[in-house]
Amino acid sequence: MLTEEDFARFKEFRCTAMGNKLREIIDDPAYDSMTFEEKVKEMIDAQVNAKVTNKIQKLNKAAGFKLADACVEEIVYLPERKLSKDRITRLASCKWVEDNEVVVIISKTGCGKSYVAQALGNAACRNLHSVRYRRLADIFADLNQARAACDGSYYERIDEFKTVKVLIMDDFMTTPITTENAIDLFEILEAREGTGATLIASQLEPDEWYLRIEGELMADSILGRTGSTARYLDLDGPNMREYFAKKKQEEEASTN
Structure with a gap:
């Protein structure tokens, strides 16, 4: 079972969005029907989207x-x-x-x-x-x-x-x-x-x-x-x- 220390490592590795999505997948029964690969894909997409959002915010501020x-x-x-x-x-x-x-x-x-x-x-x-x-x-x-x-x-x-x-x-x-x-x-x-x-x-x-x-x-x-x-x-x-x-x-x- 994952502990809070495990989730904290996602932030340490700069993958906070991926960790948050994993927590959501564990807590939400709606994800139970997904395959392992589908869950991993959800985590990857969450991290990619977060990085894009952060970049857009930086570009907007710099403008x-x-x-x-x-x-x-x-x-x-x-x-x-x-x-x-x-x-x-x-x-x-x-x-x-x-x-x-x-x-x-x-x-x-x-x-x-x-x-x-x-x-x-x-x-x-x-x-x-x-x-x-x-x-x-x-x-x-x-x-x-x-x-x-x-x-x-x-x-x-x-x-x-x-x-x-x-x-x-x-x-x-x-x-x-x-x-x-x-x-x-x-x-x-x-x-x-x-x-x-x-x-x-x-x-x-x-x-x-x-x-x-x-x-x-x-x-x-x-x-x-x-x-x-x-x-x-x-x-x-x-x-x-x-x-x-x-x-x-x-x-x-x-x-x-």
């Missing part, structure tokens, strides 16, 4: 999402949003990630582009892809700080943005960028071309990005790596913050 619980299952498909559930489902399958494509989400403020971007990032984590979510201004702030430190950390920071499998840049070109930061962005996009997937969320159309970039040549180079080959997702409709606030008020009123 730096502002909305950590954003997920495609919770996206609201109001008719006026012009948002196709079929298309979101296709993007959530992450074929675009595997093909190292660029996806651009464009909408006015409040229409939910940041939520959709992070939900797709969450889907990428579930598919075991590394993800980084940053506002473009925060990317530049990180790089500028590292550059000023003159300790080599700049190269580490920019390499992170170059090599992560999925880079999500939110609030893209909301404000003008300097020539130095335009060069940073070009270097990131150039390195990612064909090797990483990039998701851009912006309030502005690509022809308006041009006006935010110092230097005609650099603007052409950046736009050539984003605007021309990207998949576009245009969101419309109501202000989603106001929509959810109103919905919450209505739900609270109905329960009182």
Whole structure:
């Protein structure tokens, strides 16, 4: 008969989920009809699933999402949003990630582009892809700080943005960028071309990005790596913050 010391060894050997499943198999009569091999398979599957879940949680934490619980299952498909559930489902399958494509989400403020971007990032984590979510201004702030430190950390920071499998840049070109930061962005996009997937969320159309970039040549180079080959997702409709606030008020009123 197995003792608590025996079960403790599963944790010691880093097979906690397998040990928990074994305890369940022993205690639950529903497993009595299973063969020995079937019970072992249940234990192995439990351990594999636990490892995958742990990895997804680590990837999600490393991504730096502002909305950590954003997920495609919770996206609201109001008719006026012009948002196709079929298309979101296709993007959530992450074929675009595997093909190292660029996806651009464009909408006015409040229409939910940041939520959709992070939900797709969450889907990428579930598919075991590394993800980084940053506002473009925060990317530049990180790089500028590292550059000023003159300790080599700049190269580490920019390499992170170059090599992560999925880079999500939110609030893209909301404000003008300097020539130095335009060069940073070009270097990131150039390195990612064909090797990483990039998701851009912006309030502005690509022809308006041009006006935010110092230097005609650099603007052409950046736009050539984003605007021309990207998949576009245009969101419309109501202000989603106001929509959810109103919905919450209505739900609270109905329960009182």
